[in-house]
Amino acid sequence: xxxxxxxxxxxxxxxxxxxxxxxxxxxxxxxxxxxxxxxxxxxxxxxxxxxxxxxxxxxxxxxxxxxxxxxxxxxxxxxxxxxxxxxxxxxxxxxxxxxxxxxxxxxxxxxxxxxxxxxxxxxxxxxxxxxxxxxxxxxxxxxxxxxxxxxxxxxxxxxxxxxxxxxxxxxxxxxxxxxxxxxxxxxxxxxxxx
Numbered sequence: 001x002x003x004x005x006x007x008x009x010x011x012x013x014x015x016x017x018x019x020x021x022x023x024x025x026x027x028x029x030x031x032x033x034x035x036x037x038x039x040x041x042x043x044x045x046x047x048x049x050x051x052x053x054x055x056x057x058x059x060x061x062x063x064x065x066x067x068x069x070x071x072x073x074x075x076x077x078x079x080x081x082x083x084x085x086x087x088x089x090x091x092x093x094x095x096x097x098x099x100x101x102x103x104x105x106x107x108x109x110x111x112x113x114x115x116x117x118x119x120x121x122x123x124x125x126x127x128x129x130x131x132x133x134x135x136x137x138x139x140x141x142x143x144x145x146x147x148x149x150x151x152x153x154x155x156x157x158x159x160x161x162x163x164x165x166x167x168x169x170x171x172x173x174x175x176x177x178x179x180x181x182x183x184x185x186x187x188x189x190x191x192x193x194x
Contacts, residue, residue: 009137010153013081014146016124021077022148028074029126029170033058035094041104041161053102053163056094060172063088078172081150082122088175092126095161095169101130106158109175119155124148124172131164145169 017025035056060069075090109121123133128147135141135151136158143151145164153159155175163169 009157010135010141010151012143013150013152015148016081016150017077017148025074025124025172026126026147028071029058029092029094033071033092035092041095053104054096056096058092058094060090060092061087062091075172075174078122078124078150078174082120082152082174082176083178084176085179086177088119090172090174093161093169093171093173095131095163097168098163098165101132101165102163103134104161104163106134106136106160108158109155109173119175119177121153121155121157121159122172122174122176123151124174125150126170126172127167129164129167129169131162131169133162134160136160145171 035058038055038057041053041055058069058071059067060072060075061067079087110119125145125147127145129145131145133143133145133151135143135153143149161169161171
């Protein structure tokens, strides 16, 4: 059963994919992907002064420079849900387990040198853990990491990731634009679709 919370700033959808599609993504992320070490958690931060804070990532797709993973087909069920018009980047993020939950710096997601272009960000939780994402929308909204949960928000919204203290934390990060959906003659925003 899909459940969602929507505002004019963000949307959270639980159980967004079928069990089969979800398990296909989870099993691949935990069993087949090649992960690349990154000493920086947010690109805007430069060199991370704390070497114990790092992440691993796997690029599924990137348009600048052009990269396509052999596992790109895993994303198709999510891309359909997002109603993607133009796709700029998707990467998997792997945060190692830490002794306590560490909240990372606030940042915005962009791709290439085109940081001012209007776009959306979607974060898909691959596993449940004690980590979370914080959206800074005037107030700080904490969205917990629950497997098969999707968060969608405007790409200009600052947000922060965290580590988890009970498990590793894995999510998929999408940067894209969306088509406006039509339903019974009413235009719908990405934050208010059924």
